[in-house]
Amino acid sequence: MRYQDLPSAAALARYAAELNARARSRQAKGQIEIDDLRDVILSSAGCCGWCAVNLTGAAFEIDHIQALNRGGNHVRSNLVLSCASCNRKKGEKAAAVFALELLAAGGETTTLISRVLREAGLSPKVPIQTKLLS
């Protein structure tokens, strides 16, 4: 799917159905609707939630922040717009682990990365090595 300011309802419906079928096949809880998908796309401002690359006019993917096989639910609050590269690199890793990898590689602290680290009891403002070792 490509980023557009107003993705067509038909395209969103097809994509939501595809994502719902994939989530069901993994026995994940939850279901998303067209409005959920539209909200994920529009609230991203067209940028990958993980690395902040601008995806305007480029292909994007919808990532489950907490992977479904790690107990993540198939619900709006667990979805983020992602570039294909981040989605592949993250794979089935824990969200906080991937966030730390991005920061270690010099990535910027996006809103999503802040949220993921906060939810894991970490803070990007605290020296991460110290926190993990304590």
Ligand SMILES: [Zn+2]
């Ligand atoms: Zn990315």
